[in-house]
Amino acid sequence: MAFADSLVCRECSRRYELGALYFCDFCFGPLEVSYDTEAIAGTVSREKIAAGPPTLWRYADMLPVERTSATDLGAGLTPLVRADRLAAELGLGELWIKNDTLNPTNSFKDRPVTVAVAKALEFGLKTVACASTGNLANAVAAHAARAGLASYVFVPYDIEPSKIVATAALGTVVKVDGNYDDVNRLCAQLNDDYDWGIVNVNLRPYYAEGSKTIAFETAEQLGWELPDHVVVPIASGALLTKVAKGFRELAEVGLVEGGKTVRVSGAQAEGCSPVATAFAEGSDDVRPQKPDTIAKSLAIGDPADGFYSLAEVRASGGAVTAVSDAETIDAIRLLARTEGIFTEPAGGVTIASLAKLAQGGRITKSERVVAYITGHGLKTPEVVPPGELPVIPATIAGFQDTYETKE
Amino acid sequence: MPATVRIPTSLRNLTDGSAAVEVEPGKLTELLGDLAGRYPELGARLLGEDGQPRRFVNIFVAEDDIRFLDGVDTAVADGQVVTILPAVAGG
Numbered sequence: 001m002a003f004a005d006s007l008v009c010r011e012c013s014r015r016y017e018l019g020a021l022y023f024c025d026f027c028f029g030p031l032e033v034s035y036d037t038e039a040i041a042g043t044v045s046r047e048k049i050a051a052g053p054p055t056l057w058r059y060a061d062m063l064p065v066e067r068t069s070a071t072d073l074g075a076g077l078t079p080l081v082r083a084d085r086l087a088a089e090l091g092l093g094e095l096w097i098k099n100d101t102l103n104p105t106n107s108f109k110d111r112p113v114t115v116a117v118a119k120a121l122e123f124g125l126k127t128v129a130c131a132s133t134g135n136l137a138n139a140v141a142a143h144a145a146r147a148g149l150a151s152y153v154f155v156p157y158d159i160e161p162s163k164i165v166a167t168a169a170l171g172t173v174v175k176v177d178g179n180y181d182d183v184n185r186l187c188a189q190l191n192d193d194y195d196w197g198i199v200n201v202n203l204r205p206y207y208a209e210g211s212k213t214i215a216f217e218t219a220e221q222l223g224w225e226l227p228d229h230v231v232v233p234i235a236s237g238a239l240l241t242k243v244a245k246g247f248r249e250l251a252e253v254g255l256v257e258g259g260k261t262v263r264v265s266g267a268q269a270e271g272c273s274p275v276a277t278a279f280a281e282g283s284d285d286v287r288p289q290k291p292d293t294i295a296k297s298l299a300i301g302d303p304a305d306g307f308y309s310l311a312e313v314r315a316s317g318g319a320v321t322a323v324s325d326a327e328t329i330d331a332i333r334l335l336a337r338t339e340g341i342f343t344e345p346a347g348g349v350t351i352a353s354l355a356k357l358a359q360g361g362r363i364t365k366s367e368r369v370v371a372y373i374t375g376h377g378l379k380t381p382e383v384v385p386p387g388e389l390p391v392i393p394a395t396i397a398g399f400q401d402t403y404e405t406k407e
Numbered sequence: 408m409p410a411t412v413r414i415p416t417s418l419r420n421l422t423d424g425s426a427a428v429e430v431e432p433g434k435l436t437e438l439l440g441d442l443a444g445r446y447p448e449l450g451a452r453l454l455g456e457d458g459q460p461r462r463f464v465n466i467f468v469a470e471d472d473i474r475f476l477d478g479v480d481t482a483v484a485d486g487q488v489v490t491i492l493p494a495v496a497g498g
Contacts, residue, residue, distance in 0.1 A: 011463065023493035025417050026452060028463035030495035131497050178470075184497035185467065189490065192416045201496045208498075236498020288474050302472065304495045307462065 003040045004064035007031040007205055010308070018064070020123055020202040030304070031205045033064040041253040046224055049255075056111055056213035062249060063115055063213075064206045071117040071147045075110035076213050078102045080221040080370070085338040086351075090358045093365040096227070098218060098372050099341055105142045105166065106376035107135035107297075107344075108214060108239065113199060115210035117143040120197035126150060128197045131187040133180050133235070133297045134163030135375050140199055141171030152196070154183045159296055160380045179291060181302045200236075204304075208238045215246025218370055219256055226256055228367040229263040231354045233346045233374055234275050234320065235298045237309030240266050243372070244312040265318035265362065266309060267353030269293035269345070273322035275306045279313065280320075286310060294325045294383055295345035297375055319362045323352035331355065332377065332384055342377035350374070408432075408485040412442055414449075415491060421449040430489075435468065436479040438489065453491060465494045 007016040011029025022031055044061045052058030056076025060067035079099045087095035103110040113136065120128050127150040130140045137153035144151035151171035155164070156179050167173050176183045184200075191201045199207045219226055226247055232240040244264045251258040268276040271293030278286045286306035291299035303309070313320055323331075328345050331352035336342050343351075354371050357363045377384070392398040409429040414422050422428055428445070430438045436458065443450020455461050459479060466473045467490040473481045483489060 021417075023417075023463065023495050028452070028461055028493050028495070030463065030493075180497075181472070182470065185465075185470070185472075185490075185492060188492045188496040191496075200498055204496065204498075238498040288472060290475070300498065302465070302494070304497050 002064060002066050003036045003061060004033045005036050006034045008034045020125070020197060022202050022204040033205050033209055035062070035064075037249075037252055044253050044255065046220075046255060049220065056114065056210070056217070059213050059216045062216070062253070064209050065115055065118045065122060068118050068121065070121055071114045071143050073104035073110065073114065073142060073146050075103050075114045077217060080218060081339065081341075083339050083371075086335065089334065089338055090355050091365065092354075092358050092363065092369060094368045096222075096368075096370045097335075097339060097341060098214060098370055100214065100372060100374050101341065101343060101347070101376035105135070105138040106379060107139065108211070108372070108374040109136045109139035110143070111213050112207040112210035113139040113143045116197065116199040116203045116207035117147050117149065119203055119206040120149065120199075121147055123197065125195070125197040127152065127194075128199060129153065129187065129190070129194075130199045131180065131184040131201070133299055134159045134167075134379070135297050136200065137173065138163065138167045138170070141167045141173075145170050154187055156180055156183055160382065162381055163379050180300050181288070184300075184302075208242055211239050211242035212246035212249065214239070214372060215243045216250060219247065219250050222368075224256055226250070226260050226262050227370045229265065229318070229363055229369045231265045231267055231350055231357065231363075231369070231371045233298055233350045233372065234266040234268050234306075234309055235300045235303065235346075237266075237275060237303045237305030239372075239374070240264060240309040241305050241312050244316065261316050263318045263367075264312050264316045265353070265357055266313055266320035267350045268320065268322045269295040269298055269328065269349050270322045270324050271295075272299045272301060274301060274303060275310055276320040276322035278306070278310055284310065293345075295328060295349050296380075297344060297346045298349060319357060319360075321353040321356045323349055323356060327352040327356075329384060335373070336377070341373060343373045344375040344377050344380040345383055346375050347373040347377075410438065410483045410485065410487050410489060412438065412489045413491065415493070418449060418452065418491075421446050421452070432483050432485045432487070434479075435466070435473060435481045435483055435489070438483055439479065463494045465492045466490070467492070
């Protein structure tokens with residue numbers, strides 16, 4: 001059973017009943033799900049989790065909705081792979097990659113969405129929607145189809161064409177003449193007029209909780225130990241804040257040893273770096289920007305959780321770095337070449353930031369590090385075009401004339 | 408022609424049910440002052456003691472976030488719409 005008991009305002013601690021609400025009427029602060037932690041601690045165990053399904057629903061006791069197969073496309077329990085070749089290139093020690101490109105719609109967004117759509121079913125809603133830079137749209141359309149709900153997914157008009165192909169087969173894609181922040185504003189306004197479950201608006205408290213599972217899995221896959229340092233891409237900042245919260249909750253319910261703070265670092269693109277800028281300036285004021293970056297899935301100029309992600313990074317002793325588009329592309333190729341994982345630019349931003357943090361001594365060789373790769377490279381094929389490849393005659397000589405092999 | 412301030416659904420109990428309130432055009436800070444004068448409880452929820460919008464309140468004039476304009480000094484023209492939205496959506 002689910003142990004969520006109420007929604008609570010992060011700013012003024014006012015409590016609300018569990019409903020399709022996302023902000024506090026009194027101070028406009030974000031609402032977050034509150035749980036009966038003692039009850040969870042009394043029922044949850046490593047053995048119970050291990051006996052659960054091979055998806056994120058194995059952590060249902062720590063999620064705000066009853067476990068259901070109605071929205072289960074298999075999100076979660078993605079590989080955590082040791083990345084020794086990449087670590088050697090970057091001068092790091094124990095490095096792991098959490099390969100979240102291997103979710104049902106090839107991005108981490110399947111995690112929050114399987115939870116949010118389950119909540120939409122519980123609330124009796126017939127239609128789900130979202131404001132998206134592309135990955136979320138795909139996840140919402142897929143999980144809505146699985147659950148038998150209608151979906152409207154709103155995206156900026158200029159997102160990568162590949163991000164729309166699958167989504168358009170699954171639901172209704174609405175292209176908006178504006179950037180993500182315009183799309184987001186529109187969806188917040190639509191929320192007043194439509195009785196929908198907009199996953200990152202009125203279902204946001206539940207939706208965001210789904211992202212904790214990437215931290216739960218990290219610990220479980222490390223043999224129920226916490227890493228020392230994690231690097232997380234920042235778009236809205238919700239993933240980063242939930243990763244930090246996820247690690248804390250594991251200790252609170254007794255699944256891992258307490259007393260350890262995981263250092264959490266954030267990765268942004270220079271062309272959309274409101275959180276990195278505030279971090280560099282030592283400011284709490286995350287000022288909005290007009291994004292201009294190839295990392296379109298991170299192109300949120302006004303991040304809803306910018307303030308809180310900054311707080312998590314500072315409190316844990318992490319850092320936020322911004323990297324250029326060129327560094328991002330180099331990092332996509334580096335990850336592919338060294339570890340066999342092909343990522344979209346968000347993952348390139350994460351690996352380039354990891355490199356920068358290592359160079360700057362912010363991450364040390366003695367740390368056990370996990371980097372989160374959140375979206376698949378085939379979603380953005382135009383970013384690393386293979387170029388003109390020679391066509392050889394179908395003969396051994398034809399091959400040998402064109403290619404010099406090493407062995 | 409007046410300007411209009413759109414009120415989010417959950418705060419309409421503070422404006423006697425009105426979804427939109429008409430105000431005199433001018434500087435945004437004057438408009439908000441006018442609104443707060445007529446609906447003091449609404450004013451207290453939107454603005455901090457310094458008269459600035461609270462951290463999690465976003466204000467748009469036409470379709471533009473006032474942080475890209477002149478903040479609370481942004482001029483609101485005849486017929487323009489001011490939209491108040493929670494900042495915590497999206498992502």
